[in-house]
Amino acid sequence: MISIEAELRRRCALAIGKAFGAEHAPSAVVKAGDPKFGDYQCNSAMALARALGQPPRTVAARIIEHLNLDSLCEPPTITGPGFINFKLHVVFIGQRLEAIASQSASLARAGVPPASHRQTVVVDYAGPNIAKEMHVGHLRSCVIGDAISRILEFQTHAVIRQNHVGDFGTQFGMLIRYAQEVQLQTGAFPPIEDLDTYYRQAAQRDREDAQFALEARHAVVALQAGEPQAVALWRNIHHESRRHAEQIFQLLGVKLTPQDERGESFYAPRLPGIVLQIAEALAVGGDGSDTALGGADTPSRLKELAVSPPDDRAEAAGALASPQALDRLTDAQLPPVIHKPLTCISDGAMCLFLPGYVDKDKQPLPLIIQKADGAYLYATTDLAALYFRIVEDKLTPNDQKPLNENWHADRVIYTTDSRQAQHFAMVFDAACAMRWHVHPQTGQRVDLVHASFGSILGADGKPFKTRSGESVKLRALLAEAMDRAAAVVAEKNPSLSADKQRQIATAVGIGAVKYADLKQDRTGDYEFVWERILSFDGNTGPYLQYAYTRICSIFRKAGDVENSQARLELVESAELNLARHLLKFPDAVEIAARDLKPHYICTYLYELCGLFSAFYENCPVLKAANPATVKSRLILCRVTQAVLKVGLNELLGIPVLEEM
RNA sequence: GCGCUCGUAGCUCAAUUGGAUAGAGCGUCGGACUACGAAUCCGAAGGUUGCAGGUUCGACUCCUGCCGGGCGCACCA
Numbered sequence: 001m002i003s004i005e006a007e008l009r010r011r012c013a014l015a016i017g018k019a020f021g022a023e024h025a026p027s028a029v030v031k032a033g034d035p036k037f038g039d040y041q042c043n044s045a046m047a048l049a050r051a052l053g054q055p056p057r058t059v060a061a062r063i064i065e066h067l068n069l070d071s072l073c074e075p076p077t078i079t080g081p082g083f084i085n086f087k088l089h090v091v092f093i094g095q096r097l098e099a100i101a102s103q104s105a106s107l108a109r110a111g112v113p114p115a116s117h118r119q120t121v122v123v124d125y126a127g128p129n130i131a132k133e134m135h136v137g138h139l140r141s142c143v144i145g146d147a148i149s150r151i152l153e154f155q156t157h158a159v160i161r162q163n164h165v166g167d168f169g170t171q172f173g174m175l176i177r178y179a180q181e182v183q184l185q186t187g188a189f190p191p192i193e194d195l196d197t198y199y200r201q202a203a204q205r206d207r208e209d210a211q212f213a214l215e216a217r218h219a220v221v222a223l224q225a226g227e228p229q230a231v232a233l234w235r236n237i238h239h240e241s242r243r244h245a246e247q248i249f250q251l252l253g254v255k256l257t258p259q260d261e262r263g264e265s266f267y268a269p270r271l272p273g274i275v276l277q278i279a280e281a282l283a284v285g286g287d288g289s290d291t292a293l294g295g296a297d298t299p300s301r302l303k304e305l306a307v308s309p310p311d312d313r314a315e316a317a318g319a320l321a322s323p324q325a326l327d328r329l330t331d332a333q334l335p336p337v338i339h340k341p342l343t344c345i346s347d348g349a350m351c352l353f354l355p356g357y358v359d360k361d362k363q364p365l366p367l368i369i370q371k372a373d374g375a376y377l378y379a380t381t382d383l384a385a386l387y388f389r390i391v392e393d394k395l396t397p398n399d400q401k402p403l404n405e406n407w408h409a410d411r412v413i414y415t416t417d418s419r420q421a422q423h424f425a426m427v428f429d430a431a432c433a434m435r436w437h438v439h440p441q442t443g444q445r446v447d448l449v450h451a452s453f454g455s456i457l458g459a460d461g462k463p464f465k466t467r468s469g470e471s472v473k474l475r476a477l478l479a480e481a482m483d484r485a486a487a488v489v490a491e492k493n494p495s496l497s498a499d500k501q502r503q504i505a506t507a508v509g510i511g512a513v514k515y516a517d518l519k520q521d522r523t524g525d526y527e528f529v530w531e532r533i534l535s536f537d538g539n540t541g542p543y544l545q546y547a548y549t550r551i552c553s554i555f556r557k558a559g560d561v562e563n564s565q566a567r568l569e570l571v572e573s574a575e576l577n578l579a580r581h582l583l584k585f586p587d588a589v590e591i592a593a594r595d596l597k598p599h600y601i602c603t604y605l606y607e608l609c610g611l612f613s614a615f616y617e618n619c620p621v622l623k624a625a626n627p628a629t630v631k632s633r634l635i636l637c638r639v640t641q642a643v644l645k646v647g648l649n650e651l652l653g654i655p656v657l658e659e660m
Numbered sequence: 661g662c663g664c665u666c667g668u669a670g671c672u673c674a675a676u677u678g679g680a681u682a683g684a685g686c687g688u689c690g691g692a693c694u695a696c697g698a699a700u701c702c703g704a705a706g707g708u709u710g711c712a713g714g715u716u717c718g719a720c721u722c723c724u725g726c727c728g729g730g731c732g733c734a735c736c737a
Contacts, residue, residue, distance in 0.1 A: 028679090033679070033681095046717060080680050346734080350735095358663085369735095377735070422664075488699080520673065524666070532672065536699040539685060543699085553697055591676050594676095595676090613700070616700085620695090621696055660697095
């Protein structure tokens, strides 16, 4: 069964097709703007009126003539300029809810249907830098990326989470060199309790000591060449960092595991092949075919760099190009305006020029895929990752963490902050230029999405920092959330055991922080204010968790009164309003998945709790007049509980509690 | 300078992407506990959606131009 909104849209499209021809078929069905207009409305008549040269209300009437609604709705009405209003039939509502409540399996899905077209979706999020402690800057990526993953996963898409860690940059030379130094002096590897301190000390040595800095550069080379001692130290740092990140993920309830981690170091061996591939395919003056220009200046240094380090894995990564192709890559041939993607060497760096990008001086802006010194950049790694996720065959021994099947992603989603918008636009354009955005099996266009988000600001509207201007550590932020929640629990519910209180404080504190982040449209900035986040009033995590505990409390008191064969009687307006809204949960999930915006689910759940409160105030459940009403109302409680659990817990990754 | 983005009630945010009378919470004011959890609920006041044009049956939403904030613009990620 698909969502009701989708079902009505389908039926309206069918009716429009029958009435006016299939070319007019797409139908605009949305939730009604106002309850007095029913549950849903079709807005297609007004749009069609012009094209058909008929009055919109006439068009609406003809749509209705061809509309088959079965017993879904009451007879539709035409209002205003030509809106078609649908009001769900009470009998239909009752049957649907009874069906959902009747089995634990259907309750577990809360009415949400599986996706009609199952896709393989890669979601790239979190991506912390190794050797630095995670800070608030990572919060949104973790929370939003995980929610998006959970939502798509719940729709039964095959979601592949990817943690693209920064673990192979130049900073590692510094860190390795510093680790060597400390080890030599103390005879023991320093415990990395505070990664930031460690990093800062290394950076300070790097700044102050030219000899140290030089050796740090050499350490990078040693690391990339696989020198055992450098690699061992790198592994050590890596291990410590991962341990730290794991703790954060676990505390946050983010479902990333070590198996999901493929960072810069993973892609490093593939980069030479990627650069070669792009350089040849898009060589300036060439058309990608084998027509090397004779006599052009040979950028021999780059040719050397592009094929080093000598690693046969580059070939496996798809290095189709021959080094000879690089012979024609001189910037002398670069046109002043870029009309098609071109690669060439500019100032010694391997550049990919894409149409539509210019710098401050209106000069073509390149996507640099290899620096003049031969090093690769994050654009290179991102392109390698895209190739890996979409094109590459995974059943090769090259993947250190092989899956059982090929990925060939249908969709790749990046959850990073909006400042990287241009970077991803360029990377996506580059992938398109290489035709890597075409699914190797289906030939369909792969959806490349930057699900960007804004910044977290302090109460003053400026970037969220500590008083001394440092970035707030994520661990400290979450600890404060739990402390604040613990204080409230101790005050409100002192009778609970200390252990129980701690458990509740964790769920409430972490949940509040996550919910505050998810409830707002991710594209905007938001202000982080403890009082607002941890409030029990309004659209907050604690408020929703509280609503859930009230329902649980009813069931604790109900004992075995519940009867799965009970019938739903919808009499009171509070009952009807709640019932109607419960059936719209699949619609909320669908639009949240469509736009990759978890806040649609938050808004839906908040409205649900408001309607449940009205029901709770006006319709006694356990003290209802007769047993049949008690059972009927317990069905509403049961489905509300299920929707809250699925929405909060499974889709948003926020814990629910039996009591608090 | 170019590009992206945002501007909605005193404050923090919504508005299913062009739909009907722009909705919530906080704060303010006024109410409801002998009550399935008052960590809650109900009511009131609060708006020329930054400004000015345009597009059309219909605009917070789209197009143009201003004003104001944020961010980005060649070898960091």
